[in-house]
Amino acid sequence: MTTFPALHRLLAAAALVAGATTAQAATITIACGASAPEIEHCWKHAEAWARKTGHTVRNYTQPASATAALAVYRQLFAAKSSDIDIIRVDVIWPGILKDHLLDLKPYSLGQEAEHFPALVANSTIGGRLLGMPWYTDTGLLYYRADLLAKYKRPAPTTWAELAATAAIVQAGERAAGQKDFQGFVFQAKSGESLTCNAVEWIASFGGGRLVDERGDITINNPQAVRALATAAQWVGSISSVGVLNYAEEDARGVFQNGQALFMRNWPYAWSLLESPDSVVRGKVGVSPLPKGDGPGARHAGTLGGWQLAVSKYSKHPEVAADLVMHMASAAVQKDRAIRGSFNPTRPALYKDPQVVAANSFMASLLGTFEDSVARPSGEAGLKYPSVSLALSNAAHDVLGRKATPEAAVRKLEGQLKLVRRERW
Known part of the structure; x- marks a missing residue:
């Protein structure tokens, strides 16, 4: 106090x-x-x-x-x-x-x-x-506009485009002397921040919201598996293994110090990136998060x-x-x-x-902002913290290569059924 x-x-x-x-x-x-x-x-x-x-x-x-x-x-x-x-x-x-x-x-x-x-x-x-609404948020993609221009690459609209561009720019910047440069930083530390990222990945591939509006558990589907598998490919390639311990400020610190091409973060980061002492001031662009592929693919930022x-x-x-x-x-x-x-x-x-x-x-x-995807807190009610914890742990296990995406979503489905029991 x-x-x-x-x-x-x-x-x-x-x-x-x-x-x-x-x-x-x-x-x-x-x-x-x-x-x-x-x-x-x-x-x-x-x-x-x-x-x-x-x-x-x-x-x-x-x-x-x-x-x-x-x-x-x-x-x-x-x-x-x-x-x-x-x-x-x-x-x-x-x-x-x-x-x-x-x-x-x-x-x-x-x-x-x-x-x-x-x-x-x-x-x-x-x-x-x-509660009275105070400020709203959604997940956004921040990018180094100057580096995209340097390598003649457009801002990505799909996760595949993001991965391809990140690999090219990361290799080029490291060859130029920035040995710790990363293609993409995001929030992969187990907790609510990772839940938000995982919700975005799954929704962007058309995999739903874990729990639908009727309260049915929908996480065990091919699109959700593909989303988690895609994210797992980033760790150790376009993202350092250290990203498994990143929350919002960790990712911002790396990006604002000029050590990353892409960053997933909330809108609050903009004013800090544009502050007078920021290394990347005047060099940053913002766009919706990329979408996946296949049926139901969409741009999805967590509300x-x-x-x-x-x-x-x-x-x-x-x-x-x-x-x-x-x-x-x-x-x-x-x-x-x-x-x-x-x-x-x-x-x-x-x-x-x-x-x-x-x-x-x-x-x-x-x-x-208006089309953001909501976490299933309304459906899960008092049980939402258990739902979020289960998703975060499942995503962290996949990213850390402790579980396959297929096994993780099957286990997650079972955990959510135990949490729900007769009703939410």
Whole structure:
């Protein structure tokens, strides 16, 4: 837990000037994020709200791993702790945390209608609005535009094209002296990040979503096998074996240091790649992730993003809800998009000239955000963490040559049936 004494004194003075009493002021703890950029771009607006309202805000820095963060929140909620008022809710969490979150409809004044309907629906369970959309995500392909021009190769539209181009450029750059240059970096460390990558690979080959809309387990199919087999071919060839330990920031670090041609990552990486001290500033392009081949092949980026939710155990639910509405407002989302490349959840902002000028890829990839593939968290509900763990482990075993793709999907199918039992 991080506190800010100077800010506290400033707010206390402001409250006295405004005639507020100590009893009227509240202290609200908000989970701004896990990384320094997330916290910076969140805290700025939380501070602004505090100065305006006379309340005090504190930041809780959640674990970097979404899986670990969820575990922490579940422990706090099991104890009915009021230590955290506002949490960041991953798109896959509403069904898991639904019994512990405040219904925001009495406080939203209909603002949810201004956001992407799919995100609002994702946060609405049993007619209760459990989170306000804050920013949305989808998996994207980043590439070195300068190197593609150097080797006269187009941006790939299929995984086969990506592999072929990556091999050519990797060989050329290594021959030129960059011995550690990689063709492709992505997130292969076991965990939710690998789940997102695996969902993209499988969907891009027409292999479905593991669990379909009816709750049927569909993972054991030839397209899913082909997707995992394709990804396994990258490790040790166009990707180093070290990729098996990469999460998002590991991949970004390699790419931003000029040591990779292609990178799979989330939109947040754009502003960092374009920062003044970035080795690759002005040399990067962005496109949808490649598609596979065969029936049902498509471009597929995993739907990601975060909502802001209020704990049912907050001592100041009305005040916390007011801060959530401020953080999800059009003005805050616009500033975060311009300064941090956080994708707005309000479609209107994708036409804002200032937003587009700061993030040239946003307007052109709007359809990619809208057509993202969702993880089966809605169908699996409280059992989703077990579903994700099983998929992540299966994919990691295939990538690490510990299991064949055929054996992995058969085993995964059996594990999912055990998790589901009679029903999800």
